[in-house]
Amino acid sequence: xxxxxxxxxxxxxxxxxxxxxxxxxxxxxxxxxxxxxxxxxxxxxxxxxxxxxxxxxxxxxxxxxxxxxxxxxxxxxxxxxxxxxxxxxxxxxxxxxxxxxxxxxxxxxxxxxxxxxxxxxxxxxxxxxxxxxxxxxxxxxxxxxxxxxxxxxxxxxxxxxxxxxxxxxxxxxxxxxxxxxxxxxxxxxxxxxxxxxxxxxxxx
Amino acid sequence: xxxxxxxxxxxxxxxxxxxxxxxxxxxxxxxxxxxxxxxxxxxxxxxxxxxxxxxxxxxxxxxxxxxxxxxxxxxxxxxxxxxxxxxxxxxxxxxxxxxxxxxxxxxxxxxxxxxxxxxxxxxxxxxxxxxxxxxxxxxxxxxxxxxxxxxxxxxxxxxxxxxxxxxxxxxxxxxxxxxxxxxxxxxxxxxxxxxxxxxxxxxx
DNA sequence: CACCCCCTCTGACATTTGTCATGCCCGGTG
DNA sequence: CACCGGGCATGACAAATGTCAGAGGGGGTG
Numbered sequence: 217x218x219x220x221x222x223x224x225x226x227x228x229x230x231x232x233x234x235x236x237x238x239x240x241x242x243x244x245x246x247x248x249x250x251x252x253x254x255x256x257x258x259x260x261x262x263x264x265x266x267x268x269x270x271x272x273x274x275x276x277x278x279x280x281x282x283x284x285x286x287x288x289x290x291x292x293x294x295x296x297x298x299x300x301x302x303x304x305x306x307x308x309x310x311x312x313x314x315x316x317x318x319x320x321x322x323x324x325x326x327x328x329x330x331x332x333x334x335x336x337x338x339x340x341x342x343x344x345x346x347x348x349x350x351x352x353x354x355x356x357x358x359x360x361x362x363x364x365x366x367x368x369x370x371x372x373x374x375x376x377x378x379x380x381x382x383x384x385x386x387x388x389x390x391x392x393x394x395x396x397x398x399x400x401x402x403x404x405x406x407x408x409x410x411x412x413x414x415x416x417x418x419x420x
Numbered sequence: 421x422x423x424x425x426x427x428x429x430x431x432x433x434x435x436x437x438x439x440x441x442x443x444x445x446x447x448x449x450x451x452x453x454x455x456x457x458x459x460x461x462x463x464x465x466x467x468x469x470x471x472x473x474x475x476x477x478x479x480x481x482x483x484x485x486x487x488x489x490x491x492x493x494x495x496x497x498x499x500x501x502x503x504x505x506x507x508x509x510x511x512x513x514x515x516x517x518x519x520x521x522x523x524x525x526x527x528x529x530x531x532x533x534x535x536x537x538x539x540x541x542x543x544x545x546x547x548x549x550x551x552x553x554x555x556x557x558x559x560x561x562x563x564x565x566x567x568x569x570x571x572x573x574x575x576x577x578x579x580x581x582x583x584x585x586x587x588x589x590x591x592x593x594x595x596x597x598x599x600x601x602x603x604x605x606x607x608x609x610x611x612x613x614x615x616x617x618x619x620x621x622x623x624x
Numbered sequence: 625c626a627c628c629c630c631c632t633c634t635g636a637c638a639t640t641t642g643t644c645a646t647g648c649c650c651g652g653t654g
Numbered sequence: 655c656a657c658c659g660g661g662c663a664t665g666a667c668a669a670a671t672g673t674c675a676g677a678g679g680g681g682g683t684g
Contacts, residue, residue: 229506229527231534235439238531253528302433302506323433324457327442330435361630374612377671390632396672406640406672408578408612567661580640594662600642610642610670627683634677641670648663654656 220247221338224267226258226284227300228276232323236271239327246334255279259287267295269338271330274301274308282308282315289316296337300330306352307418309344319343358419364398367391369420372411424451425542428471430462430488431504432480436527440475443531450538459483463491471499473542475534478505478512486515493520500541504534510556511622513548523547562623568602571595573624576615 223240225248227233237248250265252258255278262270270288272281279287285297298319299312312320318337321330322345333343358365370380377395381388395407404410414420427444429452431437441452454469456462459482466474474492476485483491489501502523503516516524522541525534526549537547562569574584581599585592599611608614618624 229436230530231504231527232433232436232439234531235436235443238443239439300435323435326434327438363631374608374610374614374616376609386631387633389634392670392672393633393674394631396674399672404578405580406578410578412578565660582640590661591663593664596642597644597662600644603642625684629680629682631680632678634675636675637673639670639672641668643668644666646664648661650661651659653658 218245220245221269221334222247222249222265222267223334224248224250224252224258224262224265224270224295226252226255226261226270226276226281227273228253229273236327236330240331240334243331246331253277255281255284258284259291262288262292262295266292269296269298269334271298271300271334274299274312275303282311282317285312285315285317296340298333298337304345304348304351305416305418306348306354307358307420309348309352309418310357311418313344320348321345322348358414358417359401360398360414360419364394364401365414365420367394368398368407368411368414371395371407372415372420374408422449424449425473425538426451426453426469426471427538428452428454428456428462428466428469428474428499430456430459430465430474430480430485431477432457433477440531440534444535444538447535450535457481459485459488462488463495466492466496466499470496473500473502473538475502475504475538478503478516479507486512486519486521489516489519489521500544502537502541508549508552508555509620509622510552510558511562511624513552513556513622514561515622517548524552525549526552562618562621563605564602564618564623568598568605569618569624571598572602572611572615572618575599575611576619576624578612 225233225237233251240246240248249267250261252261255276272284274281281299288295297317299317300323302323304322309320319333336343367384370383377388377391381391399407399410402410402413404413427450429437429441437455444450444452453471454465456465459480476488478485485503492499501521503521504527506527508526513524523537540547571588574587581592581595585595603611603614606614606617608617
């Protein structure tokens with residue numbers, strides 16, 4: 217047999233990370249060479265150990281999986297990235313693929329299946345969970361313009377228009393206009409519902 | 421040695437559940453007798469297998485860990501409940517303890533530690549993660565009255581006052597009053613920010 | 625070049641909100 | 655029993671928000 221696949225495991229939940237490391241180690245063609253609990257830590261570990269495959273959680277403190285994947289793409293082009301996530305929003309998948317991620321699966325898969333996917337990704341294949349892919353396709357592209365999305369993001373915490381205007385360096389009236397058009401594009405009754413919808417689809 | 425501790429494992433993420441089951445099985449005084457991916461399934465499994473300890477994820481489809489714990493308390497008083505969670509909101513801890521849960525820990529603990537806690541809980545001890553406990557204490561009790569909390573919940577998805585009034589069977593003016601007083605109690609600028617804050621603290 | 629789409633702003637208007645004062649009914653507490 | 659706090663409501667007002675029409679500038683495409 218050839219040399220084993222060197223794997224980096226990044227997930228902020230120690231329970232999962234540890235358990236996963238143990239399970240993957242049972243596969244004798246896989247070896248977990250490093251673990252990380254945060255985005256920056258994952259990057260540092262990747263630099264230090266140059267793994268073949270990085271298994272990244274989508275939501276981690278510091279920097280999310282997609283951001284890490286982007287940096288990894290630049291620094292270690294040979295390292296393939298596989299993203300694992302609990303809540304798969306359609307938009308995230310699109311962003312992940314754009315960042316050069318090779319695999320994208322929900323945490324509902326079995327460890328056995330994950331091991332297979334690590335091998336597949338290492339071999340150069342791509343794999344996206346069919347259900348998540350279907351969601352992404354049916355959700356389609358974001359109908360929002362760049363500014364609409366930006367303003368909507370600033371509105372996310374329920375701030376009043378005046379504050380959004382200040383943060384975005386726009387006139388209040390302009391902000392209201394963007395908010396209004398964004399809400400109508402999303403079919404929402406008001407900006408708050410719009411924020412919720414955009415969040416669900418991963419458009420913010 | 422005495423008979424092993426019979427454990428029920430409930431978590432919607434197959435990856436974690438499977439990995440955990442494998443790890444816990446390495447401990448020879450623990451045996452995983454059942455697994456479940458949803459709240460109702462966890463209940464059914466508990467009825468069928470009467471485990472000594474139920475390890476429940478806080479967020480599951482169908483019914484959350486606290487709801488399951490409440491039912492379990494009534495149906496299987498001998499079964500001790502240990503809750504595991506990724507995002508520990510202060511209010512959840514309080515609700516969990518009220519439901520008779522014996523242990524409450526974040527998923528950042530190690531599997532080794534979890535095994536110890538399962539034994540401790542089985543022996544009749546209680547255990548709450550110190551950090552979560554500190555959060556819960558510093559966050560204090562919800563200052564909201566029952567109606568304020570109810571109205572705030574209905575406001576959660578950004579619905580207009582008219583809709584909230586209809587769902588809560590209240591006059592619009594009354595709803596506005598409750599929302600207003602809730603927001604001022606939480607120190608929020610408006611109801612949407614109030615919803616966010618109450619969510620964070622686990623008060624809704 | 626003409627056209628279209630996006631960005632930006634303004635002003636005006638209707639509607640929705642937040643806020644406050646005030647009143648009534650009820651269950652508990654001193 | 656008198657008092658208080660909470661639940662519930664009304665009405666009125668100010669402020670925030672949503673909506674519309676319009677208008678100038680800029681970049682890209684046919």
